[in-house]
Amino acid sequence: DIQMTQxxxxxxxxxxxxxxxxxxxxxxxxxxxxxxxxxxxxxxxxLIYKASTLESGVPSRFSGSGxxxxxxxxxxxLQPDDFATYYCQQYNSYPWTFxxxxxxxxx
Amino acid sequence: QVQLVESGGGLVKPGGSLRLxxxxxxxxxxxxxxxxxxxxxxxxxxxxxxxxxxxxxxxxADSVKGRFTISRDNAKNSLYLxxxxxxxEDTAVYYCARYWYFDLWxxxxxxxxxx
Numbered sequence: 001d002i003q004m005t006q007x008x009x010x011x012x013x014x015x016x017x018x019x020x021x022x023x024x025x026x027x028x029x030x031x032x033x034x035x036x037x038x039x040x041x042x043x044x045x046x047l048i049y050k051a052s053t054l055e056s057g058v059p060s061r062f063s064g065s066g067x068x069x070x071x072x073x074x075x076x077x078l079q080p081d082d083f084a085t086y087y088c089q090q091y092n093s094y095p096w097t098f099x100x101x102x103x104x105x106x107x
Numbered sequence: 108q109v110q111l112v113e114s115g116g117g118l119v120k121p122g123g124s125l126r127l128x129x130x131x132x133x134x135x136x137x138x139x140x141x142x143x144x145x146x147x148x149x150x151x152x153x154x155x156x157x158x159x160x161x162x163x164x165x166x167x168a169d170s171v172k173g174r175f176t177i178s179r180d181n182a183k184n185s186l187y188l189x190x191x192x193x194x195x196e197d198t199a200v201y202y203c204a205r206y207w208y209f210d211l212w213x214x215x216x217x218x219x220x221x222x
Contacts, residue, residue, distance in 0.1 A: 034209070036209070043202055045212075046209060046210045049210070055210065089154075089208065089209075091208055094157070094166045095168045096142075097154065098152040098153065098154065101152075
């Protein structure tokens with residue numbers, strides 16, 4: 001199975017900060033990676049797929065990059081609505097797997 | 108309206124069974140792979156199972172293989188998860204979701220396994 005490891009697990013930041021979350025795969029997954037945002041009590045929301053393609057309707061302050069085994073999600077200027085937990089997910093091979101999550105908290 | 112609506116969750120004793128349903132609307136259900144994903148209380152996301160658009164290909168996480176069965180009825184725009192031999196560690200909110208990267212999610216249904 002492919003293990004997905006996110007860092008950091010928790011991130012404290014202020015409104016307006018540039019935020020970067022890293023996701024590493026235990027083996028190459030090409031660009032078959034998605035990023036999700038989840039708020040308490042809600043279903044996750046797709047932000048990015050194929051490592052860098054922004055889902056329709058997602059603000060352009062979100063961006064994704066990387067390929068192979070190392071990927072990043074960047075929020076260029078953190079907004080109040082962005083405080084949430086973020087997950088990466090690989091869909092290169094079964095079983096599909098998620099990272100453990102990164103919680104973005106208010107500093 | 109494009110949406111997925113799960114149902115069938117509830118409280119069940121260890122060793123018991125439950126069948127979850129997911130009703131799809133607003134899109135061509137028969138064109139899409141569909142998955143079940145779960146989230147234990149306070150924990151992260153875990154992919155459970157996936158079924159191809161025709162139902163001919165099915166995949167499971169090792170944690171549920173041999174106990175859970177995924178199926179679909181394209182005529183009814185519905186996805187199912189039959190869960191047998193339930194354990195306390197199966198307690199979670201169960202979501203159905205569309206495609207390989209999950210671009211559409213339901214609101215989830217809570218399954219609690221407890222005596």
